[in-house]
Amino acid sequence: MSARVVLVTGGAGFIGSNLVRALLRKGDRVRVLDNFSTGSRENLAPLLGDVEVVEGDLRSYERVHAAVRGTEVVFHQGALPSVPRSVQDPLTTTAVNIEGTLNVLLAARDEHVGRVVNASSSSVYGNSGVLPRTEDQSPDPISPYAVAKLAAERFCTSFSRVYAMETVSLRYFNVFGPLQDPNSQYAAVVPRFIRLIADGRPVTVHGDGEQSRDFTFVDNVVEANLLAAEAPGVNGMSLNIATGVSETINRATDLIGEMVGLPAERVFVDAQPADVRASLADISEARRMLGYSPAVPFAEGLRRTIDNILRDG
Numbered sequence: 193m194s195a196r197v198v199l200v201t202g203g204a205g206f207i208g209s210n211l212v213r214a215l216l217r218k219g220d221r222v223r224v225l226d227n228f229s230t231g232s233r234e235n236l237a238p239l240l241g242d243v244e245v246v247e248g249d250l251r252s253y254e255r256v257h258a259a260v261r262g263t264e265v266v267f268h269q270g271a272l273p274s275v276p277r278s279v280q281d282p283l284t285t286t287a288v289n290i291e292g293t294l295n296v297l298l299a300a301r302d303e304h305v306g307r308v309v310n311a312s313s314s315s316v317y318g319n320s321g322v323l324p325r326t327e328d329q330s331p332d333p334i335s336p337y338a339v340a341k342l343a344a345e346r347f348c349t350s351f352s353r354v355y356a357m358e359t360v361s362l363r364y365f366n367v368f369g370p371l372q373d374p375n376s377q378y379a380a381v382v383p384r385f386i387r388l389i390a391d392g393r394p395v396t397v398h399g400d401g402e403q404s405r406d407f408t409f410v411d412n413v414v415e416a417n418l419l420a421a422e423a424p425g426v427n428g429m430s431l432n433i434a435t436g437v438s439e440t441i442n443r444a445t446d447l448i449g450e451m452v453g454l455p456a457e458r459v460f461v462d463a464q465p466a467d468v469r470a471s472l473a474d475i476s477e478a479r480r481m482l483g484y485s486p487a488v489p490f491a492e493g494l495r496r497t498i499d500n501i502l503r504d505g
């Protein structure tokens with residue numbers, strides 16, 4: 193039997209490049225579509241002989257179509273992430289995250305791709321409703337980013353109803369791990385705090401630091417994608433992918449300080465607009481539908497991430 197051909201959009205990014213590694217280990221033939229805007233060539237550098245790279249923009253149907261042609265599964269990870277970026281520039285976030293997803297879906301329909309696995313986000317839940325989040329709660333997105341991710345999800349479900357194609361969306365909750373950029377202006381909390389604390393610099397905490405997150409190690413998210421590509425009975429669904437445990441920013445900062453072995457000094461500044469106060473997932477639907485189980489708990493993931501960031505300098 194010949195190897196399965198798969199496409200990872202955003203394969204040069206943090207989650208995408210971790211997923212590419214796992215797919216190659218499984219024996220798949222992997223193609224990546226990326227424009228290297230927030231992802232980096234270094235994330236793929238060790239794999240270049242093994243991966244076919246299509247450089248292009250998700251906003252171009254022609255480029256997306258070229259990348260999708262001949263693939264059996266599309267893992268759609270490409271997007272402009274970051275809530276603050278979307279507050280700064282809602283138009284570009286919307287164009288990439290909605291129009292880009294539509295191009296992926298149209299090309300997948302036109303090329304008779306078996307299934308599109310779409311990266312969605314816990315941000316679609318917003319602040320209303322109760323914790324833990326279950327998929328049957330009404331979404332209430334706050335930021336332009338969250339609105340765009342919800343629209344993309346809804347297009348996936350629509351396409352699975354209207355056309356002969358399968359989609360499933362995975363709502364990731366605060367993913368962290370190796371290959372995540374600690375330095376960009378919009379860097380996520382975990383890698384940014386590890387870098388700063390290791391450098392003996394204070395971290396900036398928005399609000400009182402008591403906002404909570406269901407931090408999820410990237411290997412768990414990668415495993416969920418592998419399962420979602422093959423699980424029966426998930427067409428059109430959206431599933432929470434998380435650890436199912438929440439930590440406050442203060443507690444996560446303390447833990448990073450303890451593990452790095454340096455004091456975690458913090459400077460408190462105003463809360464960010466569009467920041468969600470509390471986040472925690474109920475993951476029983478993903479357990480039931482995908483057989484998903486988060487194998488790496490928060491503390492173990494943190495240890496591996498710190499080792500990785502400190503080793504790379």
Ligand SMILES: NC(=O)c1ccc[n+]([C@@H]2O[C@H](COP(=O)([O-])OP(=O)(O)OC[C@H]3O[C@@H](n4cnc5c(N)ncnc54)[C@H](O)[C@@H]3O)[C@@H](O)[C@H]2O)c1
Nearest residue numbers: 202204205206207227228229230231249250270271313367
């Ligand atoms: N990291 C998280 O905590 C998290 C949480 C929820 C959802 N997500 C979603 O997971 C996916 C991956 O996120 P990530 O954290 O790996 O981010 P990332 O920025 O590292 O990866 C995104 C990738 O998409 C590429 N990209 C951006 N715009 C593009 C365009 N116009 N054309 C082609 N490629 C483009 C980037 O270059 C990058 O390689 C995204 O869809 C994001 O919305 C991430």
